[in-house]
Amino acid sequence: MKKPWLAIIIGFIITILVIFAGILVLFFLPASSNSVEIIAEVTKISAPTSTPIVRYTWIPSPTPLPTDAVAQGKGFQIGNFAQIVGTDGEGLRLRSGPGRSYGVNFIGLDNEVFRIIEGPIEADGFSWWRLEAPYDASRNGWSVQDYLQIVTSP
Numbered sequence: 396m397k398k399p400w401l402a403i404i405i406g407f408i409i410t411i412l413v414i415f416a417g418i419l420v421l422f423f424l425p426a427s428s429n430s431v432e433i434i435a436e437v438t439k440i441s442a443p444t445s446t447p448i449v450r451y452t453w454i455p456s457p458t459p460l461p462t463d464a465v466a467q468g469k470g471f472q473i474g475n476f477a478q479i480v481g482t483d484g485e486g487l488r489l490r491s492g493p494g495r496s497y498g499v500n501f502i503g504l505d506n507e508v509f510r511i512i513e514g515p516i517e518a519d520g521f522s523w524w525r526l527e528a529p530y531d532a533s534r535n536g537w538s539v540q541d542y543l544q545i546v547t548s549p
Contacts, residue, residue, distance in 0.1 A: 489536025
């Protein structure tokens, strides 16, 4: 009497071995000459950098006031510090040039302190001083003397 189940088990084992051998051949045989090699190229792109904003201030032709005309008793002179006062919370427009026709660079707030860096220049019936924030040189502009008060230090 033959044992048919033994033939089935042997056939199953042979089938598994053939499949396993096929998988090994696929993974471990050297690549044929017809294969295509793909090479990826990586290009490093630097992150963008910020470009500083450069503002050019045109100095108008009005002549500066003579030294004796400057209110020396009030201490307005280049290098001193001035504080914004009397705007009733509206702030003071610091302009790109000494006069009302110039654009506003920014608005300084009451009690904000600036260094006087240029002036005075008489225009539009006011004495104008160029101010600069001691903590940020880009915050600068021309302001009328009427809303400034000299302080001893920032």
